[in-house]
Amino acid sequence: MKKTPDQLRSHRWLGGNDERGFGHRSRTKQMGYALEDFQGKPVIAIVNTWSDLTTCHSHFRDRAQEVKRGVWQAGGFPVELPAMPVNETYMKPSPMMYRNFLAMETEELLRSQPIDGVVLMGGCDKTTPGLLMGAISMNLPAIYLPAGPMLRGNWNGKVLGSGSDVWKFWAEKRAGNISDCDWSEIEDGIARSPGHCMTMGTASTMTAIAETLGMTLPGASSIPAVDANHARMATSCGRRIVEMVWDDLKPRDILSESSFKNAITADMAIGGSTNAIIHLVALAGRAGIHLELKQFDEISQRTPMIANLRPSGEYLMEDFYYAGGLRALLKQIRGLLDVDAATVSGKTLGEGLDTARVFDEKVIRPLQQPVSALGGTAVLYGNLAPDGAVIKPTAAEPRLLQHVGRAVVFKNYDDLLARIDDDALPVDQHSVLVLQNAGPLGGPGMPEWGMLPLPRKLLTQGVRDMVRISDARMSGTSYGACVLHVSPESFIGGPLALVRDGDLIELDVAARKLELRVNDDELARRRADWKPQPPHYERGFGALYAAHVTQADKGCDFDFLEAGAETPDPATH
Secondary structure, three states, X not given: OOOOHXXXXXXXHHOOOOHHHHHHHHHHHHOOOOHHHHOOOOEEEEEEOOOOOOHHHOOHHHHHHHHHHHHHHXXXXXXXXXXXXXXXXXXXXXXXXXXXXXXXXXHHHHHOOOOOEEEEXXXXXXXXXXXXXXXXXXXXXXEEXXXXXXXXXXXXOEEEOOOHXXXXXXXXXXXXXXXXXXXXXXXXXXXXXXXXXXXXXXXXXXXXXXXXXXXXOOOHHHOOOOOHHHHHHHHHHHHHHHHHHHHOOOHHHHOOHHHHHHHHHHHHHHOOOOHHHHHHHHHHHHOOOOOOHHHHHHHHHHOOEOEOEOOOOOEOHXXXXXXXXXXHHHHHOHHHOOOOOEOOOOOEOOHHHOOOOOOOOOOEOOOOOOOEOOOOOEEEEEOOEEEEEEEOHHHOOHHHOEEEEEEEEEOOHHHHHXXXXXXXXXXXOOOEEEEOOOOOOOOOOOOOOOOOOOOHHHHOOOOOOOEEEEOOOOOOOOOOOEEEOOOOOHHHOOHHHHOOOOOEEEEEOOOOEEEEOOOHHHHHHHHHHOOOOOOOOOOHHHHHHHHHEOOHHHOOOEOOOOOOOOOOOOOOO
């Protein structure tokens, strides 16, 4: 049954013949709108995370207008609402700390105002989960508009990829192999257009996941930001959200346990960012679905990685789009998916894949010739990570995936920066670098410090990868044998806090094992000596964050925002 105009949520604000209805309508007319512009029409929020400091979204002012065009075409009334732009480049101490802020803001923007449906505009890493978390909790008809990847970078005829080549050439500069002039030229050539990172980093991973979950139009996540198809997609989002309002198609009608298993499968097939695990756990929690880390590993074990994209492969997102994009990849792994899952298009996931084709098998590999026979992420357990840790094996040197080495411990990131290039540091290529106090509370905000820089004296010897362990995250564009998200974190007394210089640590990815080779009596003695540190914040959002954020294996959401009793709509009197 389709809604009638008097069943619209906005009707409670704009349709009454009382004093409040008069006030709401008169203020709408204050903006120059006539009654026929909005009365009896779905009010569509366009939640826009544009800002001058969110460089990935620099095209969003234009895209918002293109969404409005689609809303008007379909008979809706568009209203643009700015929301916190959680940008990966500038926000400190970590944009991860503000993902939940954006989720809260999105939910309350929609609840507190006369909104019937929403187009969510995001793309930079934390904006995708933040916007979707808020929309799932509010549960109004919603569609996600991904920002799209930027164009390939270029330097001296070499193709550059966001993040991945930053770390690569920074290591070469520290080793003395490239000049200041080279470094400056790379800086000029690596980010050439609007759009998010064009490697398979967190941004590309999360927009692909949003599409697989059914929250975007088919094919939307692969379109480069500056391609004309992206502008047309934005207008299509505007038209479709109006239809969704009349049909009352809401996020929790679309999202199911099957949707999330599909998303995990896609994540493994694309070699997605390790950050996706935290975000998917949080998203599922908002939909009332419990995901455990073991589910990610089980799906990884049966899902081949077929996207040949950096940092685990060779190509970039622009190549992926021309090779057929996410729809083509999903069609390749169709047998691993629940193709009957619902989507915002009104069709099933499978119906959206019917016309997809792979145009370049070097970029999207056949199942019989994968980049890796297993998915892109592995989950580890052991006495060093009783609640789990993660690694991206496809981005590490294979020789390090089974390794025993002595720990070189840094008590925090400042300690790391102060000592990593000290020639007296007792480290060799077999050592295991350990960073403590970099998790959700310790960072604070679980910054992307997990790709610890290698000691300069080893870089000059030609070493380019080592085992590194932390309770931090790392950029999805990063690479290396980096063990991340160690839970529980060291700041609250997790086992990582008990590691000392010289301890033997065993990493065995095939066995999914991360072990500290220290006897129980010694660990008990160290635990008795451990003292908690003072909190980073005593007031403001930081204090709220510290009081309520969950650990990495639980999604780092706020405990009071996970699915529970539905929050009632406000009275409009």
